[in-house]
Amino acid sequence: MSAETTAPRPTGIGEGRGECQTTLKCDSRLTTAQQEVIQQAPPKYRKLVRQALQGATSPRRAIQANCLTCTHYDVAQIRECVVLRCTVHAYRPYQRDKV
Numbered sequence: 001m002s003a004e005t006t007a008p009r010p011t012g013i014g015e016g017r018g019e020c021q022t023t024l025k026c027d028s029r030l031t032t033a034q035q036e037v038i039q040q041a042p043p044k045y046r047k048l049v050r051q052a053l054q055g056a057t058s059p060r061r062a063i064q065a066n067c068l069t070c071t072h073y074d075v076a077q078i079r080e081c082v083v084l085r086c087t088v089h090a091y092r093p094y095q096r097d098k099v
């Protein structure tokens, strides 16, 4: 056996689908589940979701990503959210820019 043989990776780490559907570079530090969340996001929100999962954005933007994933990217639902027991409810985005 070659000395270059690598040890198997722990489950869920760096196990993407082989092809990342996002236009952004895949990050082996994200789990398969995290990469799926990014791939399922509408293209306009993928960068935001990726940065939130990586801890590479502000808390405000992370809350925005959290609310977007919570509502399956429905801004109107976030604006009208009535889940007062949610710990980020008071900080949810889209409260001022009503259309």
Ligand code: SF4
Binding pocket: 066, 067, 068, 070, 071, 077, 078, 081, 082, 083, 086, 087, 088, 089, 090, 092
């Ligand atoms: S505030 Fe509402 S939309 Fe945002 S995470 Fe909480 S329950 Fe979901």
